[in-house]
Amino acid sequence: xxxxxxxxxxxxxxxxxxxxxxxxxxxxxxxxxxxxxxxxxxxxxxxxxxxxxxxxxxxxxxxxxxxxxxxxxxxxxxxxxxxxxx
Numbered sequence: 001x002x003x004x005x006x007x008x009x010x011x012x013x014x015x016x017x018x019x020x021x022x023x024x025x026x027x028x029x030x031x032x033x034x035x036x037x038x039x040x041x042x043x044x045x046x047x048x049x050x051x052x053x054x055x056x057x058x059x060x061x062x063x064x065x066x067x068x069x070x071x072x073x074x075x076x077x078x079x080x081x082x083x084x085x086x
Contacts, residue, residue: 003047003048003051003075004044004045004080005044005045005073005075007042007043007044007071008041008042009068009070010068010070011069023058023062026061027054032046032047032050033051034080045080046078
């Protein structure tokens with residue numbers, strides 16, 4: 001099954017950008033995932049099991065920083081190639 005996940009990461013630190021960039025970099029290191037980033041969130045597309053295993057591992061790593069917040073939206077479809085919007 002394919003899945004799409006939209007992620008917003010909020011490290012509650014004064015220097016919040018480096019942990020976000022590190023998290024995104026680690027996602028980009030997984031060859032079978034498609035990762036797209038914009039100013040508001042990061043989208044991850046791929047096989048459900050791979051996406052969820054990767055997110056579990058990388059969120060846990062990010063939680064080594066105190067007080068990190070993740071907001072995720074998950075759908076059981078690959079929206080990477082969906083065109084058109086309102």
